[in-house]
Amino acid sequence: MEAVVHDLPAESRGIASSLRGALGRHPVAVRAVCSAAPVVAFLLFWEAAPRVGLVDPIIIPPLSSDAQAIAAMVKSGAIFGHLAASLGRASLGFVLSLVVGIALGILIGWNERIRATLNPLLTLFAQTSPIALFPFFIVVFGVGEVSKVGIIFWGCVWPILLNTISGVSHVDPLLVKAARTMGATGGQMIRRVVFPAALPEIFPGIKISASYAILMLCAAEMLGAKAGLGYLVSYSQHVFQNANMYAAILLIAGLGVLVNWLLLKAERHVCRYRLSA
């Protein structure tokens, strides 16, 4: 448990300084280098393979050309429109699912009868692949923004909803009883007891949803959009601008890593009381 706490500063210090620091003395630094090595090796391989003729550089350009493509799009400003479109859709769908999932989840989880009644239906919905439903969304909502945000929402809402229901149903009844004897009102009970008690179980659902948001975003943008990172991937492929396609893929991957990292930070902060056990 102690090591986990010490991990944080070492990780953020970055690879360079870890290497510069005493490799032998610091087991944490060694571990950081070890876990970074496969990533670095993969990126180096990507750079080297097209250059030495292992793969066709037309089909897979070296990493540096993809990076140049990003730089060029940043310089021309073209990338920002795509980024904004994608971020807007993904965050709108994700935030909607967050609000609806948690509110509905508390409502359903708090009432045992509703929970038992709705559980089979919710499981059925959650297990239905949202990508399979995409044609349905297009039929109902058309090809506009509504169906794109809608499909992202649909993909994101289930992990949050199901985890919230489960978390709420696992709240320690002793805590509820204690709060009731202190005179907590219904609203106070939900806000001050039930929600914080369920949060450690809700958070993993939020993390899954965030990665689903990006997944659904790409799917939605590839199937019909005029801007966005997913659109950039499929458009670049159509017009044989492979460097741009990989640039967009790299940005999507980077976005995913960034979101995951932010949520991990948030979870550590919110659930910090568990780390001190």
Added chain:
Amino acid sequence: MEEKKWKIVLSNVCRDYDDGGEEAVNVLNRLNLHIREGEFLAIVGPSGCGKSTLLDLLAGLSVPTSGEILVDGQSTRETSVRCGMVQQGYALFPWLTVRENVEFPLSLRDVPVEERRRVSDRELRKVFMEGYADHYPSELSGGMRQRVAIARALASDPSFLLMDEPFAALDPETRETLQDELLHIANTADKTIVFVTHDVFEAAALADRVAVMTANPGTFREIVDVPVPRPRKIATLRTLPEIRETTRYIARLIHRDQPDATPGENISDAAVI
């Protein structure tokens, strides 16, 4: 008519449980009891005699099927009870620090921050936990957690304290320390305390009176006076003849209720001293 001077009055309290259409189970039957202001009352009895059900009724979490419970002359049917509850499982909010836990009941009522702080300082000092205000419950031992739970119960300045086997999960040494601290708090805070326990010695040592319950249906067999004045000290109580006599008497009352039982836990409790 003179019910004003009584803190808690139980008159003919019955409580049935009907688990869905079947015949209702009579858990508590015709309980009658008057508890004085500032009194320390212990409740002992075999498992399943309805002690927890009785506590829920006193806490106002449920209402009697028939009969009446008056707290400060007011029926629990009409006004909500505000009591301090201390449970065996501590029931501290794990995501709040010690101080935030103690201030929790005050924050529910929008007490100003400075006032909350003053109260939590005072109550934490009472239970010798002022040095741990910023710790989380998970960082504390069982005894320390129960101290915090007591401080939290006192912080809301409740009308009375309900304690449900609060020291049962603690090791003997810690239990004795906390019993002494509770005796001290009971003396100085002048709070009415209703204390449920399995430990007959604990009941006799802490309480002014011990209500002995029997099961099926749960009812009071006898209310036993403990003829030892306050202030008391646990260490001296162990060898005190009056306490030994009372403990033995209570144990026999409970045992008589289970004629075909082998000498049970309650008897061995008494034999320990």
